[in-house]
Amino acid sequence: MAGARRRLLSWFARRPAAGAWALLGPGxxxxxxxxxxxxxxxxxxxLMHRGTYGGVAPGFTLEHYRRFLDPLYxxxxxxxxxxxLATTALCLLLGYPVAYAIARAGRWRNALLLLVVLPxxxxxxxxxxxMIVLLRDSGVINAVLLGLGLTSAPLDLLYTPGAVLAGLxxxxxxxxxxxxxxxxxxxxxxxxxxxxxxxxxxxxRFWRVTxxxxxxxxxxxxxxxxxxxxxxxxxPDLLGGAKTMMLGNxxxxxxxxxxxxxxxxxxxxxxxxxxxxxxxxxxxVRDAGEAA
Amino acid sequence: xTRRLPRALVHLVGAIFVCxxxxxxxxxxxxxNASRYAAGWSGVTLEWYxxxxxxxxxxxxxxxxxxxxxxxxxxxxxxxxxxxxxxxxGRFRGRSVTEGGLYLPIVTPEIIVGVAMLILFAALRVxxxxxxxxxxxxxxxxxxxxxxxxxxxxxxDRSLEEAALVLxxxxxxAFRRVTxxxxxxxxxxxxxLAFTLSLDDFVITFFVSGPGSTTLPVLVYSMVRRGIEPTIxxxxxxxxxxxTLTIVAAERLAARRA
Numbered sequence: 367m368a369g370a371r372r373r374l375l376s377w378f379a380r381r382p383a384a385g386a387w388a389l390l391g392p393g394x395x396x397x398x399x400x401x402x403x404x405x406x407x408x409x410x411x412x413l414m415h416r417g418t419y420g421g422v423a424p425g426f427t428l429e430h431y432r433r434f435l436d437p438l439y440x441x442x443x444x445x446x447x448x449x450x451l452a453t454t455a456l457c458l459l460l461g462y463p464v465a466y467a468i469a470r471a472g473r474w475r476n477a478l479l480l481l482v483v484l485p486x487x488x489x490x491x492x493x494x495x496x497m498i499v500l501l502r503d504s505g506v507i508n509a510v511l512l513g514l515g516l517t518s519a520p521l522d523l524l525y526t527p528g529a530v531l532a533g534l535x536x537x538x539x540x541x542x543x544x545x546x547x548x549x550x551x552x553x554x555x556x557x558x559x560x561x562x563x564x565x566x567x568x569x570x571r572f573w574r575v576t577x578x579x580x581x582x583x584x585x586x587x588x589x590x591x592x593x594x595x596x597x598x599x600x601x602p603d604l605l606g607g608a609k610t611m612m613l614g615n616x617x618x619x620x621x622x623x624x625x626x627x628x629x630x631x632x633x634x635x636x637x638x639x640x641x642x643x644x645x646x647x648x649x650x651v652r653d654a655g656e657a658a
Numbered sequence: 659x660t661r662r663l664p665r666a667l668v669h670l671v672g673a674i675f676v677c678x679x680x681x682x683x684x685x686x687x688x689x690x691n692a693s694r695y696a697a698g699w700s701g702v703t704l705e706w707y708x709x710x711x712x713x714x715x716x717x718x719x720x721x722x723x724x725x726x727x728x729x730x731x732x733x734x735x736x737x738x739x740x741x742x743x744x745x746x747x748g749r750f751r752g753r754s755v756t757e758g759g760l761y762l763p764i765v766t767p768e769i770i771v772g773v774a775m776l777i778l779f780a781a782l783r784v785x786x787x788x789x790x791x792x793x794x795x796x797x798x799x800x801x802x803x804x805x806x807x808x809x810x811x812x813x814x815d816r817s818l819e820e821a822a823l824v825l826x827x828x829x830x831x832a833f834r835r836v837t838x839x840x841x842x843x844x845x846x847x848x849x850x851l852a853f854t855l856s857l858d859d860f861v862i863t864f865f866v867s868g869p870g871s872t873t874l875p876v877l878v879y880s881m882v883r884r885g886i887e888p889t890i891x892x893x894x895x896x897x898x899x900x901x902t903l904t905i906v907a908a909e910r911l912a913a914r915r916a
Contacts (some may be wrong), residue, residue: 371790371830383662383748383749383750383751385744385747385748386744386745386747386748386749386750386753387742387744387748387750388744389740389743389744389747389748390740390741390745390748390756392737392740393737393738393740393800393804393809394756396796396797397760397763397800397801398773400778400793400794400796400797401762401763401771401774401797403778403872404771404774404775404777404778405766405770407774407777407778407781408770408773408774408777409775419782419894428857436723444823460674463667463670463671463674464671464674464675466661466666466667467668467671472662473664476763478675481678481679482678484679485678485679485682486851487854487876487901487902487905488682488858488898488901489857489858489894489897489898489901490858490860491858491878492682492685492858492894492897492898493681493682493861494876495685495878495882495890496681496682496684496685496895497681498882498886498895499681499684499685499688499886499891500680500681500684502886505661505818506684506688509698522663528884536678536681539674539678540678544771576817576824589765593765593767594767594768596767597767597768597769597770599768599769599861600860600861600879604882605867614767614769617769617770617773618773621773621776621865627777631773631777632775634770637767637770638767638770641765641766645765653872
């Protein structure tokens with residue numbers, strides 16, 4: 367037994383590649399079987415005919431991708447894109463100052479970081495539901511506004527695009543703060559001293575030194591916010607109502623009530639296309655940052 | 659760093675921190691509210707928590723969530739750690755492509771992963787249930803564990819291992835006595851991440867769970883869809899408590915080891 371083990375170990379020692387693949391094998395097999403293969407099947411379905419009772423029927427067609435170009439669905443796609451972009455922009459606007467403050471917070475730094483990470487560990491569903499408790503007609507915000515006499519009737523806050531935007535920004539803000547913080551923390555402060563010695567005032571030091579050097583963090587954070595916002599399903603489902611449908615809801619509909627799997631698959635891959643464009647943009651920005 | 663932050667910036671950041679924590683804080687607070695109607699406050703009560711005990715469906719869902727999270731964490735931690743070791747130590751063609759590919763499941767929108775798994779199971783005629791949920795959770799957790807452990811491996815000082823080898827330990831002993839203990843905090847962090855991701859997952863689970871296999875998030879979702887009631891505040895608070903408890907326990911464990 368011990369001899370066999372030693373022989374096996376020395377066999378692997380002479381073949382490092384085989385050893386690596388033995389380690390990678392089980393995990394990669396799992397991911398191939400339950401991630402890559404399902405995506406391939408999904409792609410195949412997007413090119414097949416719709417079955418009579420759900421599922422698919424054999425035959426090749428591009429009709430589902432063509433159908434996606436119907437104005438009815440393009441409106442949803444456009445809305446999804448602007449909500450995802452607005453979420454990213456708002457997260458950047460709110461997240462950058464927070465990341466900057468934490469990086470300069472001295473002994474408070476770890477406590478503040480914990481406050482940023484804490485929501486990340488809290489269920490996204492619970493946090494989305496918490497927004498309902500705040501925003502609904504008989505919710506906390508309306509109660510406060512009514513109580514202060516600022517409004518005479520409850521405001522319609524829930525089931526609006528604004529509610530979806532608020533829910534997404536609230537949900538994904540930590541994803542923006544952490545990468546920006548990481549790049550600000552690595553920033554060599556001697557560069558700022560040098561800029562000051564050379565006569566740069568505070569705004570110039572920020573715009574011409576700090577900000578450019580934190581761009582990799584900004585790019586990473588934007589990607590981490592943009593992608594889940596683009597594929598959002600739960601937030602528009604619970605906070606948006608029928609008029610604020612996003613592509614995620616459209617996909618879910620096709621696999622739920624509408625029972626049109628090929629069309630749902632086609633929408634999924636249209637969404638994947640935008641994700642890949644975002645990834646390519648991020649890679650460009652990152653490589654440009656490394657080259658600079 | 660002695661540069662002072664502008665006062666306006668401090669106020670702005672303070673306000674953002676309040677917004678980041680207010681919703682869940684209000685939710686937990688209202689889970690103790692005696693009034694049925696969320697906005698009005700009419701005293702402290704544990705009534706909504708007591709009602710949870712009369713709801714076998716909620717207790718069953720909580721137990722299933724904990725079972726699924728435990729099982730999928732064990733499997734994903736094992737497979738993910740092996741993947742990380744293979745990537746960090748292996749020298750083979752396609753290493754960087756493999757590592758890049760590991761990020762694909764992380765950046766793919768959850769809804770797409772969910773429907774893709776749904777159609778795979780449908781095509782294979784696998785009935786949806788606890789098994790399909792665990793399989794899906796292991797799949798989305800492997801990359802997260804691998805990335806966390808990989809970061810730890812890359813930050814490790816290899817000279818300690820080399821010292822063990824020079825001092826006469828064979829590869830297996832050096833791995834068991836030196837590498838593994840050094841790696842443990844990374845593995846623990848990965849496992850913790852996997853556990854909470856599994857416990858909290860709604861979107862993917864929603865697509866791969868069957869009628870008899872409702873996890874707590876899926877149940878909470880259907881309760882919210884049916885209408886807002888105080889019991890939901892209490893279940894949500896329980897979910898928040900469980901994850902917080904997990905984090906605290908893990909922190910304690912890590913502190914004891916160090």
